[in-house]
Amino acid sequence: METGGGGNLTFHAGEVTAQERAASLGQRGGTVWFTGLSGSGKSTVAVALEKALVARGRHAARLDGDNVRMGLCSNLGFSAEDRAENIRRIGEVAKLQAEAGLVCLASFVSPYARDRDRVAALHRGAGVPYAEVHVAVPLSVAEARDPKGLYKKARAGEIQGFTGIDDPYEEPRNPDLRLDTDTTPLPEAVERLIALLTDRGMIPAA
């Protein structure tokens, strides 16, 4: 894999172990990757989970599609190549946050399984806890919600390559959790996520 630096880079390790960091912070941290159609509820669920975690004295941070595309990824569009680069960059940032001991909540459409699998492999290769959550609703539900009016624009031909309309969404084959937000109320989704985070050792049991 191209690593940049013309082969002249050497990783500089720190002297704080993951165990020492976890003891200092009171949690191990990790990445929760939310994937799903626009309007499926990724951001809504991540915001509620972050609030619940912080209320419990846990350390969490969010990375969110629109927000990241306003800064770190402002040079990227929505072609398959740009989406791959978007997810690659965010995967690296999520891993850095998780290695620093945060519970990183990453909410991205991330429609391609290959891009998601790379992020999962990046974390697993470094021994960083990771969970993939499919925030799932039928397209008809996402389109009826249309919180930003984007489906309407896509149907009118004002946006091309919109996921679910004229661009693919590859459903996760084996997610760690599937949340059907048309039938799962938000508080129940948060409870199930806290149980998942605890099970994966990202946060200690209450």
Ligand SMILES: Nc1ncnc2c1ncn2[C@@H]1O[C@H](COP(=O)(O)OS(=O)(=O)O)[C@@H](OP(=O)(O)O)[C@H]1O
């Ligand atoms: N063509 C197209 N397809 C999908 N989504 C689009 C598109 N154009 C703009 N938007 C808005 O951008 C948000 C998705 O950005 P992501 O970074 O999550 O996309 S991706 O993971 O790189 O596919 C997405 O945000 P969410 O609605 O929060 O998912 C949309 O608001």
Ligand SMILES: Nc1ncnc2c1ncn2[C@@H]1O[C@H](COP(=O)(O)OP(=O)(O)O)[C@@H](O)[C@H]1O
């Ligand atoms: N149980 C639920 N969980 C999450 N969102 C829900 C739920 N029920 C209704 N919604 C609504 O669905 C919309 C989801 O929008 P958003 O969170 O921005 O989705 P995404 O980040 O996936 O694009 C919001 O308007 C939210 O209020």
